[in-house]
Amino acid sequence: xxxxxxxxxxxxxxxxxxxxxxxxxxxxxxxxxxxxxxxxxxxxxxxxxxxxxxxxxxxxxxxxxxxxxxxxxxxxxxxxxxxxxxxxxxxxxxxxxxxxxxxxxxxxxxxxxxxxxxxxxxxxxxxxxxxxxxxxxxxxxxxxxxxxxxxxxxxxxxxxxxxxxxxxxxxxxxxxxxxxxxxxxxxxxxxxxxxxxxxxxxxxxxxxxxxxxxxxxxxxxxxxxxxxxxxxxxxxxxxxxxxxxxxxxxxxxxxxxxxxxxxxxxxxxxxxxxxxxxxxxxxxxxxxxxxxxxxxxxxxxxxxxxxxxxxxxxxxxxxxxxxxxxxxxxxxxxxxxxxxxxxxxxxxxxxxxxxxxxxxxxxxxxxxxxxxxxxxxxxxxxxxxxxxxxxxxxxxxxxxxxxxxxxxxxxxxxxxxxxxxxxxxxxxxxxxxxxxxxxxxxxxxxxxxxxxxxxxxxxxxxxxxxxxxxxxxxxxxxxxxxxxx
Amino acid sequence: xxxxxxxxxxxxxxxxxxxxxxxxxxxxxxxxxxxxxxxxxxxxxxxxxxxxxxxxxxxxxxxxxxxxxxxxxxxxxxxxxxxxxxxxxxxxxxxxxxxxxxxxxxxxxxxxxxxxxxxxxxxxxxxxxxxxxxxxxxxxxxxxxxxxxxxxxxxxxxxxxxxxxxxxxxxxxxxxxxxxxxxxxxxxxxxxxxxxxxxxxxxxxxxxxxxxxxxxxxxxxxxxxxxxxxxxxxxxxxxxxxxxxxxxxxxxxxxxxxxxxxxxxxxxxxxxxxxxxxxxxxxxxxxxxxxxxxxxxxxxxxxxxxxxxxxxxxxxxxxxxxxxxxxxxxxxxxxxxxxxxxxxxxxxxxxxxxxxxxxxxxxxxxxxxxxxxxxxxxxxxxxxxxxxxxxxxxxxxxxxxxxxxxxxxxxxxxxxxxxxxxxxxxxxxxxxxxxxxxxxxxxxxxxxxxxxxxxxxxxxxxxxxxxxxxxxxx
Numbered sequence: 001x002x003x004x005x006x007x008x009x010x011x012x013x014x015x016x017x018x019x020x021x022x023x024x025x026x027x028x029x030x031x032x033x034x035x036x037x038x039x040x041x042x043x044x045x046x047x048x049x050x051x052x053x054x055x056x057x058x059x060x061x062x063x064x065x066x067x068x069x070x071x072x073x074x075x076x077x078x079x080x081x082x083x084x085x086x087x088x089x090x091x092x093x094x095x096x097x098x099x100x101x102x103x104x105x106x107x108x109x110x111x112x113x114x115x116x117x118x119x120x121x122x123x124x125x126x127x128x129x130x131x132x133x134x135x136x137x138x139x140x141x142x143x144x145x146x147x148x149x150x151x152x153x154x155x156x157x158x159x160x161x162x163x164x165x166x167x168x169x170x171x172x173x174x175x176x177x178x179x180x181x182x183x184x185x186x187x188x189x190x191x192x193x194x195x196x197x198x199x200x201x202x203x204x205x206x207x208x209x210x211x212x213x214x215x216x217x218x219x220x221x222x223x224x225x226x227x228x229x230x231x232x233x234x235x236x237x238x239x240x241x242x243x244x245x246x247x248x249x250x251x252x253x254x255x256x257x258x259x260x261x262x263x264x265x266x267x268x269x270x271x272x273x274x275x276x277x278x279x280x281x282x283x284x285x286x287x288x289x290x291x292x293x294x295x296x297x298x299x300x301x302x303x304x305x306x307x308x309x310x311x312x313x314x315x316x317x318x319x320x321x322x323x324x325x326x327x328x329x330x331x332x333x334x335x336x337x338x339x340x341x342x343x344x345x346x347x348x349x350x351x352x353x354x355x356x357x358x359x360x361x362x363x364x365x366x367x368x369x370x371x372x373x374x375x376x377x378x379x380x381x382x383x384x385x386x387x388x389x390x391x392x393x394x395x396x397x398x399x400x401x402x403x404x405x406x407x408x409x410x411x412x413x414x415x416x417x418x419x420x421x422x423x424x425x426x427x428x429x430x431x432x433x434x435x436x437x438x439x440x441x442x443x444x445x446x447x448x449x450x451x452x453x454x455x456x457x458x459x460x461x462x463x464x465x466x467x468x469x470x471x472x473x474x475x476x477x478x479x480x481x482x483x484x485x
Numbered sequence: 486x487x488x489x490x491x492x493x494x495x496x497x498x499x500x501x502x503x504x505x506x507x508x509x510x511x512x513x514x515x516x517x518x519x520x521x522x523x524x525x526x527x528x529x530x531x532x533x534x535x536x537x538x539x540x541x542x543x544x545x546x547x548x549x550x551x552x553x554x555x556x557x558x559x560x561x562x563x564x565x566x567x568x569x570x571x572x573x574x575x576x577x578x579x580x581x582x583x584x585x586x587x588x589x590x591x592x593x594x595x596x597x598x599x600x601x602x603x604x605x606x607x608x609x610x611x612x613x614x615x616x617x618x619x620x621x622x623x624x625x626x627x628x629x630x631x632x633x634x635x636x637x638x639x640x641x642x643x644x645x646x647x648x649x650x651x652x653x654x655x656x657x658x659x660x661x662x663x664x665x666x667x668x669x670x671x672x673x674x675x676x677x678x679x680x681x682x683x684x685x686x687x688x689x690x691x692x693x694x695x696x697x698x699x700x701x702x703x704x705x706x707x708x709x710x711x712x713x714x715x716x717x718x719x720x721x722x723x724x725x726x727x728x729x730x731x732x733x734x735x736x737x738x739x740x741x742x743x744x745x746x747x748x749x750x751x752x753x754x755x756x757x758x759x760x761x762x763x764x765x766x767x768x769x770x771x772x773x774x775x776x777x778x779x780x781x782x783x784x785x786x787x788x789x790x791x792x793x794x795x796x797x798x799x800x801x802x803x804x805x806x807x808x809x810x811x812x813x814x815x816x817x818x819x820x821x822x823x824x825x826x827x828x829x830x831x832x833x834x835x836x837x838x839x840x841x842x843x844x845x846x847x848x849x850x851x852x853x854x855x856x857x858x859x860x861x862x863x864x865x866x867x868x869x870x871x872x873x874x875x876x877x878x879x880x881x882x883x884x885x886x887x888x889x890x891x892x893x894x895x896x897x898x899x900x901x902x903x904x905x906x907x908x909x910x911x912x913x914x915x916x917x918x919x920x921x922x923x924x925x926x927x928x929x930x931x932x933x934x935x936x937x938x939x940x941x942x943x944x945x946x947x948x949x950x951x952x953x954x955x956x957x958x959x
């Protein structure tokens with residue numbers, strides 16, 4: 001069984017009916033993953049105890065009120081787990097076993113989900129292609145010569161390939177939405193503080209959020225129901241009430257006011273992407289919404305501000321990987337200074353080192369005012385841009401990424417060129433807003449994603465609008481080449 | 486050439502809390518290495534800090550005790566540097582928005598006046614761990630990592646080593662009375678770094694400052710500063726210059742030695758800690774803490790002298806620790822005579838504490854018991870001599886009233902009860918009566934001794950004396 005043309009509710013119903021047991025489902029899922037792994041390279045570790053855990057859920061009985069009960073899911077390998085290694089796709093954490101589980105892992109397990117494995121990513125979530133993993137390059141199930149996007153490429157690919165119905169990724173500047181766009185699935189970056197970061201290996205602390213990948217909008221809402229909420233372990237987690245995100249899915253978009261920023265259809269956006277978004281806008285208008293062109297004048301500075309701020313935070317967050325207490329330690333070192341230099345020089349990959357240096361520079365005494373402070377000011381301006389638009393709009397729509405998935409190895413010699421891939425996702429992280437990508441078209445057989453951006457804690461609005469679009473289009477029903485084989 | 490000295494002090498004070506500033510690990514002394522640590526203290530991947538509210542409250546209390554302005558919207562910052570005892574690679578501190586600014590401590594000047602020493606700022610931060618170095622290996626103990634600290638930075642307004650000493654005493658005393666720290670240098674809960682420079686009198690530019698680190702007592706601070714001002718003067722007089730240095734003080738030789746030369750400025754790449762939201766310190770919270778602030782030692786001394794009639798010396802001894810002073814106040818509240826209470830605290834109680842090497846708060850002596858004993862002394866139920874036995878019982882946790890009753894220690898003060906005994910002793914000691922009338926004063930002592938013997942020491946000597954003299958003079 002693969003999960004194409006199925007959703008959480010239908011599989012859940014089969015589990016409840018006893019048509020299939022969680023153990024059977026899990027075994028089949030593991031077999032599918034194993035069969036495709038040589039091509040897809042989506043996983044860094046498998047859960048040896050998955051079937052055993054599924055049997056336990058079967059024995060306890062599938063919870064008829066919980067669609068995740070007994071359901072196989074996958075999680076990104078920057079979420080710490082006790083029963084599987086957590087590497088963040090870095091040599092620095094090769095064979096690292098955490099002593100505790102991330103809060104989202106605890107929540108999934110409490111819901112009865114079976115975590116089948118840990119998915120590949122760009123090292124420490126730094127990258128837009130999952131080519132920066134220290135271990136392997138994950139392929140895009142739609143075309144194995146293209147990237148699945150990143151950094152949550154493994155989590156996006158496994159859902160896209162129909163191996164699981166749901167997975168978790170993390171999004172610092174677009175790392176859930178851009179791979180969702182490239183692989184034709186639904187990816188949600190919740191409001192900053194909506195989901196606990198406890199157990200997420202930090203990249204840019206003031207940007208990072210954990211969020212779900214699914215095949216449908218409704219499934220995505222189910223996943224967010226399971227992982228959202230305040231956590232005493234995370235001082236930045238919000239105590240905002242968590243609604244049932246599936247409650248308003250069928251409310252439609254009649255009367256909804258949607259903003260389309262003109263900057264999101266400007267230069268650098270592929271024509272096919274622009275066409276898809278314009279068609280989506282028309283679709284929304286046909287469904288009774290109004291779509292108005294607005295301006296986010298400071299969005300174009302977002303990428304620069306983000307790389308100054310996120311890299312600064314990253315340079316500090318990654319200081320703990322020093323070879324002293326856990327993780328990789330260079331065997332070459334002769335003294336303390338050497339231990340730091342050797343461990344970090346050989347433990348981190350180039351992209352990570354590049355950002356550490358960028359952040360270290362931005363924070364240095366001579367540069368702080370010029371870069372970090374300036375970037376923080378831009379961040380404020382971008383937040384104000386959004387606030388202004390949201391004064392008279394319910395949500396913002398636009399492309400998720402400027403293009404469809406690109407070829408593996410196509411990164412130019414200028415490493416910063418790829419950073420513009422996140423030009424439309426980054427402002428959302430700078431402002432801490434919820435953002436969702438869902439399938440909205442194809443270009444030469446590769447998926448195109450549409451991004452919906454909401455007010456703080458208005459994920460429900462995004463699900464509502466996303467579901468309305470999904471109900472009137474069939475983009476989410478297409479299956480990738482890998483699944484067709 | 487004559488010089489003037491400029492001294493500034495940076496004082497770290499460990500706050501006394503149950504748990505660490507950003508983790509639930511306990512804060513306690515004497516634990517095995519790394520026993521008081523958890524994944525947060527290790528900077529383990531995926532962990533996040535949460536703020537211990539008690540630490541923030543203690544910081545505000547300290548700020549109030551130092552007469553400082555309180556920051557209403559403080560945020561924490563990261564101070565980045567690599568060192569094995571710094572597990573995250575950064576220390577979390579308040580660089581940008583210190584918890585308090587513009588405080589002061591009043592010290593006595595040599596001419597009997599007072600001087601306010603300014604406090605530049607006070608910030609809250611986490612302590613680092615500790616490295617120890619063996620023959621082959623180095624060991625990292627993170628028990629201290631995350632212990633809450635306040636760092637109090639004085640203005641460079643002290644001009645003599647004695648002033649620095651007095652400032653530290655004032656600081657220690659005030660912090661100790663707030664109860665937020667033990668402020669014990671020997672246990673490392675108070676640590677002092679000194680900056681000292683000299684300049685020709687009249688110069689409007691400060692000289693190059695030298696940093697003195699790891700001083701173990703206030704006395705060493707005073708000695709090291711005194712040595713340093715002499716040394717610097719000699720260097721300058723000999724035509725030399727003072728470089729930017731960190732020096733240590735050797736207690737045996739009384740001299741300072743070069744530890745390291747400071748080259749350039751460290752770049753800690755401070756930035757706001759993104760894992761912790763900014764704090765909102767409400768006026769209501771500040772007021773609540775202000776109300777809870779105990780009376781400060783200087784105020785107490787004033788009250789002891791002016792309201793209770795104690796000497797300056799007594800007042801000073803009683804306010805050496807908050808526990809002693811609180812104990813004394815409670816004795817007074819329970820109706821004890823101030824002088825008698827003061828004497829017992831400074832006498833029997835202190836002797837007991839010294840003898841047992843124990844702190845008052847860790848003994849079985851309670852103000853209630855001691856007050857009951859003093860009351861029995863005041864109303865002459867027991868004698869001073871009996872009180873020795875009663876006090877011993879109190880140290881064992883016994884109720885003095887019960888003890889006195891059970892041991893039959895109640896003093897005989899009733900003249901009607903004593904008169905027959907006195908008469909009987911006189912009747913049996915005619916020789917002594919004669920001796921007395923012949924002017925031999927010693928006879929009285931003998932007679933009193935006889936009466937005491939007959940009453941097994943329970944007779945009230947004062948009453949006995951009265952009755953005896955009356956009888957003899959008849």
